[in-house]
Amino acid sequence: MKKRCYITTPIYYPSGNAHLGHTYCTTMCDIFARYKRNMGVETYFLTGTDEHGLKIQKNAEKAGITPQEYVDKIANDFQNLWKTLKITNDDFIRTTQERHIKVVQEVFSEFLKNDDIYLGSYEGWYCVPCESFWTETQVGENHVCPDCGRPVNKASEETYFFRCNKYLDVVLDDFKKDKFVYPISRKNEMMNNFIKPGLNDLCVSRTSFTWGINIKENPKHVIYVWLDALLNYISALGYKSSDDSLFQKFWNNDDVEIIHVVGADISRFHTIYWPMFLKALNLRQPDRIFVHGLLMTKDGKMSKSKGNVISPMPLIERYGLDAVRYYMVREIIFGQDGQFTADQFIERINADLVNNYGNLVNRVLSMINKYFKGIIPNYKKRVNEKDIKLDSLIDETIKEYITLMDDLKLTEAVSKVMDLLSSANKYIEESTPWALAKDESKKEELEIVMNNLARSIFVSTMLLKPVLIDSNEKVFNFLGINNVKFSDVYDKEFLNNNKLNPTEILYQRLDLNTELEYIKEHIKSV
Ligand code: MSP
Numbered sequence: 001m002k003k004r005c006y007i008t009t010p011i012y013y014p015s016g017n018a019h020l021g022h023t024y025c026t027t028m029c030d031i032f033a034r035y036k037r038n039m040g041v042e043t044y045f046l047t048g049t050d051e052h053g054l055k056i057q058k059n060a061e062k063a064g065i066t067p068q069e070y071v072d073k074i075a076n077d078f079q080n081l082w083k084t085l086k087i088t089n090d091d092f093i094r095t096t097q098e099r100h101i102k103v104v105q106e107v108f109s110e111f112l113k114n115d116d117i118y119l120g121s122y123e124g125w126y127c128v129p130c131e132s133f134w135t136e137t138q139v140g141e142n143h144v145c146p147d148c149g150r151p152v153n154k155a156s157e158e159t160y161f162f163r164c165n166k167y168l169d170v171v172l173d174d175f176k177k178d179k180f181v182y183p184i185s186r187k188n189e190m191m192n193n194f195i196k197p198g199l200n201d202l203c204v205s206r207t208s209f210t211w212g213i214n215i216k217e218n219p220k221h222v223i224y225v226w227l228d229a230l231l232n233y234i235s236a237l238g239y240k241s242s243d244d245s246l247f248q249k250f251w252n253n254d255d256v257e258i259i260h261v262v263g264a265d266i267s268r269f270h271t272i273y274w275p276m277f278l279k280a281l282n283l284r285q286p287d288r289i290f291v292h293g294l295l296m297t298k299d300g301k302m303s304k305s306k307g308n309v310i311s312p313m314p315l316i317e318r319y320g321l322d323a324v325r326y327y328m329v330r331e332i333i334f335g336q337d338g339q340f341t342a343d344q345f346i347e348r349i350n351a352d353l354v355n356n357y358g359n360l361v362n363r364v365l366s367m368i369n370k371y372f373k374g375i376i377p378n379y380k381k382r383v384n385e386k387d388i389k390l391d392s393l394i395d396e397t398i399k400e401y402i403t404l405m406d407d408l409k410l411t412e413a414v415s416k417v418m419d420l421l422s423s424a425n426k427y428i429e430e431s432t433p434w435a436l437a438k439d440e441s442k443k444e445e446l447e448i449v450m451n452n453l454a455r456s457i458f459v460s461t462m463l464l465k466p467v468l469i470d471s472n473e474k475v476f477n478f479l480g481i482n483n484v485k486f487s488d489v490y491d492k493e494f495l496n497n498n499k500l501n502p503t504e505i506l507y508q509r510l511d512l513n514t515e516l517e518y519i520k521e522h523i524k525s526v
Helices: 020-038 054-063 067-084 098-113 164-176 184-195 225-230 245-250 264-280 313-331 342-372 385-406 410-431 440-464 471-478 486-490 512-522
Strands: 004-012 042-049 091-094 117-127 132-134 153-162 256-263 288-292 295-297
Touching: 004 020, 004 245, 020 042, 020 067, 020 256, 020 288, 020 295, 020 313, 020 410, 042 067, 042 245, 054 067, 067 091, 098 117, 098 225, 153 264, 164 184, 164 264, 184 264, 225 264, 245 256, 256 264, 264 288, 313 342, 313 410, 313 512, 342 410, 342 440, 342 471, 342 512, 385 410, 385 440, 410 440, 440 471, 440 486
Parallel strands: 004 042, 004 256, 042 091, 256 288
Antiparallel strands: 117 132, 117 153
8 A cells, every 4th residue: 555645536517516426536535535534545525616717708698797707606606515514635736726726837838848749730629628638530420529418519629739649658557557547437428438549739719719728938828727737736736836846746646546536527638648748747657546436316317408417405405414425325336327216315324324323323222221231241262153254244344345446446445344334134043142141151142242343333434534524423432432543443452341432313314205305305307
C-alpha cells in the first residue's frame, strides 16, 4: 500500500442543482477517502465545479444574470450540499478561480511553444450540450451525438489543435497496465470506439462563445472546456504556483496512489486525453481511472431534460446519511449502472441495517447486560468448532475487506461485512446463549460466545466506519470504547472487560407502504 493517496471526483457542471448522481460519485469517493485515512494513509480528496463553456453561458443568459453570478450561486449550493452530507473533501476547486485560470493559460502557452498545439481550422459536427465536435462516422446517418444521443449541427471554426498522435504511445502503455482503466469493459470500449478507428487531433479552443479562459497569445479564442477542466486535478494542488508543496506531495511523487473516479459518460476524456496532456507536461500518469456506472430511474439516465433527476435531500432528511450512503454503496455495484427504486431502497435498509446489523447489536448488548452485568467477557481461546469458525471468519473478513477496498471494490467489501454480521446472527441461534446461561457449568462457553459476538460487532463497525458515519461512534460508545484506531481490530483482547454504556435502537424499521408513499410524494420520477 502506498503511503499517500490522492482521490478526485469529476468537477461537476454547475448548470443545474446537484442530484443523486453527483451525490453518488462524491459519496463513493468520500467512503474511499475515509477508508484510506482509517488505514493511516495520508489522503487528499478533491472535488469542485467545472464552470466554463457554452452551456453555462446560455443558462446565464436565460436567467438574465452574468455567467459568473450564475456559477457562483450553484457552486455555493454544491459546497453547502457536501457540507450537509459531511463529505470530507480537502479542497473544492472552481475553474473560475484565479489559481486555476493561471495554470490553464500557462499550460496552453507551454503546449504552443513546444508545438504540441497548432492553429488550424475545423469543420465537423458539433454537439452543444456536450461541447464536443464529432466526425461524420461518429454521428452516423442520423447525425446524433454518440455521447448523449442529441442532434448535432455542422460547424466550422478557426481553432487550435492538440497533436494527439504524438502522445498515443502513453495511452497504449497505460492501457497495458491491469488496473489503469477499471472496469476492463470500459478499456475495451475506448480501444474499439476511439483508438482503433484512429484519433484525430483534438480541438482545444473555441471562438464561437466567450465564457471561458482566453488564450493569452490570441484572445479571441477561449480554451476548450475539457482541457481547462482536466487541469483542475493539478491546479488545485498548486502546480506551477509559488507554493507547490501539495503538488510535490500528492502528484509529483511515486509514493502516492492517484485515483480519478469518473462516470462512464466522461471516461474518454480521462483515459485518452488526460494521459496525453500529462505526458506533454512531462508529468507522471495517474494510477487508476475508475469508471463508475450511472444512476438511472425507470425513465433511464437521470437528466434535467428528461425531468427525472432525484434530489438527495428528501432521502437524507427522512432516512439520514447512513441509510443513503449505505444504500448507494451496497445496492449499486460500484462500476456498474444501477437503477434507483423506492422499494429496493427501503428493503435494503430494513434487511441490512435494521435486521442484520441493528438487530445483532441490540440482541448481543442486551445479553451481555443480562448475563454479565454489562461487562464484556475476556477473550479466551476458542475450543468448539463453531466458535473457532466465527473467530476465523472475523479475521478473514478483515483481510478480504482490505483487499477489496484497496481495489475500489467498495460494494463487494461492504457485502463481506454484511456476511460476517449474518453469520454472527446465525451463530446466536446455534449457540443458544439463553440455554448456556441457565447452566453454571457452561459459563466459560457463554463467555466465549459473548466475546465472539461483541468482537463481530466491533470489527464490523470499524469496517463500516467509512460508510456509516453517524452510527459508528454510537456503537463504539455502546461497547464502552473511547479511543479507537483501525489496528485495534487485530487485537483480540481489545474489548476485554469493557463496561457497556446504555444502548438505544440503532436503526428504526421502515414501514414499506408508508415510506413508498413518502418517496413517491417527494420524488416524482420514482
Ligand atoms: N464537468 C464534467 C466533468 C469534468 S472532470 C474534469 C462533467 N460534469 S457533469 O456534472 O456532467 O458530470 C460529472 C459526473 O457526475 C459524472 O461523470 C458522474 O460521475 C456524475 N454523474 C452525473 N450524472 C450521473 C448519474 N445519473 N449517475 C451517476 N453519476 C452521475 O461531465
